[in-house]
Amino acid sequence: MAFDLQVFNKQTHLALTETVDQDIEKFNQASGGVITLQNAPTQGDFDIRASFKAIQGLVRRRNAYGSGTVQAKRLEQLLNVAVKVAAGTHPIEYEPQQYRWVLQNPELAAVEIGQQLAKARLADMLNTAILGAVAAIGGQTTAVLDDKKNAPNFRTLNKAAALFGDRSSALKAWIVHSTTLHTLYDNALTNAERLFTYDNVSVMRDPFGRLFVVTDSPALVDSTGAAYNTLGLQENAVMVSGNNDFNSEMQPKLGGENIAAVYQAEWTYNLGILGYEWDMTAGGKSPDDTKLGASANWRKTATSLKDTAGVLVKTK
Structure with a gap:
């Protein structure tokens, strides 16, 4: 039974591509699009796009009988910077003879x-x-409700949504840790509609209409380990864009008791946060998780908090 490394590599890539495409489509639809996964390749270390800054106080009250001067407002452009993240696998060793046996x-x-x-x-x-x-x-105090001394409840989430003022309805989903969700259950959550389950990610809807995207992501646990983070996000709050640069290699490995094969893959994707830009100087290129998780490396570009990704809730 012949074993072709090139065929093996192609079959691995085919299975990978089909699974990823199907699950990305399901996730984007079921999570309300607050975290959007897509393929949108970019060149270079950063994805830099220009947008226009909202003009504050654009409409004024005028004096129909006046003759004074009026201070001008400027139409300004903003640079929205997404950062390119590099990822890859460890070498995966495999012995074809085990199957032939x-x-x-x-x-x-x-x-x-x-x-x-x-x-x-x-x-x-x-x-x-x-x-x-x-x-x-988390780097914006006006976007954070810090209630780490208390367990989460719907009043807490409502207070967090209120940080968006008259735009609170723009918040479409809560990204929560499973511990937080079960504490909410204990505080009288009795009507949840399960929409989608993918391994360690579940999507549900609460009685208020906002989705609960439940995942035990490490970033949803406070750095102290004694509290949990919950994100309230609006549509397209976070964009993760693949660059279609997936590359994998399979090579034979000799010198051992049995002939082995080694598989390894690498790829990149871009991370962008609505209303924020990556600090290209402070954060730098090809950042690791420590830099990606540092508030100082993300700068708010939107004038109003209501035009940013959302809010952060810290609870016990």
């Missing part, structure tokens, strides 16, 4: 590796999105 096709392992890697890639993208959102929003 039991008269199975060694290429069956290709599908398994592809499916596992697809789930791991999606989980990494989601965890990075949440890490960046917690850091960016």
Whole structure:
């Protein structure tokens, strides 16, 4: 039974691509689009796009009988900067002879590796999105409701939504840790509609109409370990864009008891937060999780808090 490394690599990539595409589509639809996963390749280390800053006090009251001068307002452009994140796998060793020994096709392992890697890639993208959102929003005191001494309840979430004022209805979903959700259950959450489940991510809807996206992402646990972070996000709050640069290699490994093969892959994606830009100087290129999770590396560009990604709630 011949074993072709190139065929194995192609089958792994095919299984990976099909799984990722299906799950990304399901996640984007079910989560209300607050964290959007997409393919939008960019060149260079940053994705820099220009947008116009909202003009504050654009409409004025005039004196129909006056003759004085009026101070001008400027139409200004903003640079929205998303950062490119590099990711990859550890080398994965595999011995084709193990399958031949039991008269199975060694290429069956290709599908398994592809499916596992697809789930791991999606989980990494989601965890990075949440890490960046917690850091960016957490750097704005007006966007944070700090109630770490108390357990979460719907009054707490309502107070957090109130930080958006008359735009509170723009908040479409809560990104919560499972511990937070079960505490909310204990505080009389009795009507939840399960919409979508993907490995360690669940999406539900609460009685107020906002979605609960439930995942035990590391960034949803406070750095002290004694509190939890909850994100209230509006549509397109976080954008994670793949660059279509997935590259993988499979090579034989000799010198051991049995002939082995080694698989390794790498890829990149861009992370952007609505109303914030990546500090290209302070944060730098190809950041690690420590830099992505530092509030100082995310600068607010939107004039109004209501035009940013959302709010952050800290509870016990």
